[in-house]
Amino acid sequence: MEKREQMYEGKAKKVFATDDPALCIVSYKDDATAFNGKKKGTIEGKGVVNNKMSNYLMSEMEKAGIPTHFVKELSDRETVVKKVDIVPLEVIIRNTAAGSFSKRFGVAEGTKLLRPTLEFCYKCDELDDPMCNEYHIVACGWATQEEIDEITKLTFRINEFLCAFFAKVNVDLIDFKIEFGKTQDGTIILADEISPDTCRFWDATTHEKLDKDRFRRDLGHVEDAYQEMMRRIFGE
Numbered sequence: 001m002e003k004r005e006q007m008y009e010g011k012a013k014k015v016f017a018t019d020d021p022a023l024c025i026v027s028y029k030d031d032a033t034a035f036n037g038k039k040k041g042t043i044e045g046k047g048v049v050n051n052k053m054s055n056y057l058m059s060e061m062e063k064a065g066i067p068t069h070f071v072k073e074l075s076d077r078e079t080v081v082k083k084v085d086i087v088p089l090e091v092i093i094r095n096t097a098a099g100s101f102s103k104r105f106g107v108a109e110g111t112k113l114l115r116p117t118l119e120f121c122y123k124c125d126e127l128d129d130p131m132c133n134e135y136h137i138v139a140c141g142w143a144t145q146e147e148i149d150e151i152t153k154l155t156f157r158i159n160e161f162l163c164a165f166f167a168k169v170n171v172d173l174i175d176f177k178i179e180f181g182k183t184q185d186g187t188i189i190l191a192d193e194i195s196p197d198t199c200r201f202w203d204a205t206t207h208e209k210l211d212k213d214r215f216r217r218d219l220g221h222v223e224d225a226y227q228e229m230m231r232r233i234f235g236e
């Protein structure tokens with residue numbers, strides 16, 4: 001397989017075409033943004049952590065029967081994935097109140113929710129990714145009801161998988177964002193990434209933040225947090 005032209009450069013990754021129209025290569029950068037690009041910076045080594053963590057989680061999910069875009073890790077920063085048409089939704093699961101949920105509903109950060117909560121946001125930088133419901137999604141043609149049902153089912157399974165996985169390394173999965181895509185034949189699979197950029201990870205004992213909130217909120221030790229998550233998953 002051969003790497004071809006760059007198709008897209010996002011805030012955290014570049015996407016390249018390959019000589020196989022069903023595959024592309026993602027390349028993870030150290031660039032960090034927050035508040036929809038208003039805050040910019042670099043987190044040394046982040047691209048490597050996010051690439052490796054995401055690949056490991058997705059390959060384990062595949063074993064558990066959850067379909068993902070993961071194909072093959074090429075290097076520390078580059079991975080072959082199945083090329084999909086991204087469903088333009090940010091799918092968020094919250095197990096514990098934090099971030100915009102706490103702000104919107106006045107529920108203190110750290111309050112365990114009585115059940116995992118699902119949110120959809122329309123993926124559109126110009127509009128600041130507005131929150132939306134299933135009616136909005138079908139009405140605007142972003143996905144069909146059948147696709148939403150499949151995404152919902154997979155998302156709760158992914159949450160169960162991830163909560164159990166991170167519990168083993170003494171990490172509470174507070175919330176996370178995932179994206180789905182459609183393959184040529186219309187199958188919905190997990191795409192994009194699962195990393196400290198897209199999840200809130202708190203140490204289960206000390207509640208120390210081990211994710212991108214350290215960057216968003218200028219808490220310091222940002223790189224250390226990414227490396228600590230790497231150590232918990234892969235060991236020294």
Ligand code: ADP
Nearest residue numbers: 010011012013015069081082083084086191192
């Ligand atoms: P953003 O676009 O939000 O700045 P990134 O820098 O992470 O985000 O860019 C990666 C882009 O690639 C995102 O738009 C994401 O939806 C898209 N993407 C992720 N996985 C795939 C895939 N398997 N096929 C095609 N596009 C993908």
Ligand code: UDP
Nearest residue numbers: 092098099100101175176177197198199200
């Ligand atoms: N998230 C993300 N990308 C976004 C928005 C949110 O990965 O564009 C993740 C974020 O890391 C957190 C979860 O989704 O794990 C919920 O984020 P929230 O809505 O609280 O927004 P934030 O506080 O990050 O603005």
